[in-house]
Amino acid sequence: MRIGVVTFPGSLDDRSALRAIELAGGTPVPLFHGTNDLKEVQAVVLPGGFSYGDYLRCGAISRFSPIMESIILAAEHGFPVLGICNGFQILCESHLLPGALTRNADLHFICADQKVSVENVDTPWTRGYTKGQEIVIPIKNGEGSFQCSDETLKELEDEGRIVLRYVGKNPNGSRNAIAGISNKRGNVVGVMPHPEQAIENLTGPSEDGLNFFTSILKEMVGL
């Protein structure tokens, strides 16, 4: 199962995402922002980092890269996409996901092991979890505060599209403590915490993040 990871200028966690896919049993495929070639991957991960130095707004410039044209078109037809951190910001800027990620309420860059609950297990990226399961995965961002209109918030809540929610103190002022959401169809998921940094106990706070990658692989082979 080929899963792509896009490297943008300024991506940081692309290698970690590739490694997570490999550890989960998939074939990681590096993709490059400057071409529209998806190299026959069956799903794609937009990794964390600071693409284009976060200039203008986080993700605002990457959103217009050639690879994103292919990804946006494919995603609208059900192609699975996971955006992590900067990847989530790119998905919002692309309008594949609603809302926007803004400066953390206390203005700090936050780097911490964060407890979140998995609230939507009806996406190809989260089916391996149980609903309400609490997991610990790292957050590391300066602009992770999820904001959207009241109508959008109601829609997300009513349709069960909150994928991850912060447990305990809301770290960044996100509306309704939202840490991750999906599109209507469920194939596009954006999360601020980093599942790819919690795939083994040697390097992360837990192995709780690996399930994102095993979930998509199981989905691909129809398990």
Place this chain on the structure above:
Amino acid sequence: MAIIVVEVMLKPEILDPQGQAVASALPRLGFTFAKSVRQGKRFEIEVDGEPTSEQIAEVEKAAHTLLSNPVIENFVVKVEK
């Protein structure tokens, strides 16, 4: 030569922690006039000659597409000589 200016501000309902930080720094320096502060962005776009209405329409399109995020921000376009 003229400058087309695009000013981008967070919508009023969107939390602006940067503006709040500035607002709380002002009184520490003895400036007590500010009831609140909101921080935005200003783009100065240089064009040859007098800007045409087509050019301004193009800039508005660019402001909507790239320079601002309509989900959280508003913008105004104006011309400066």
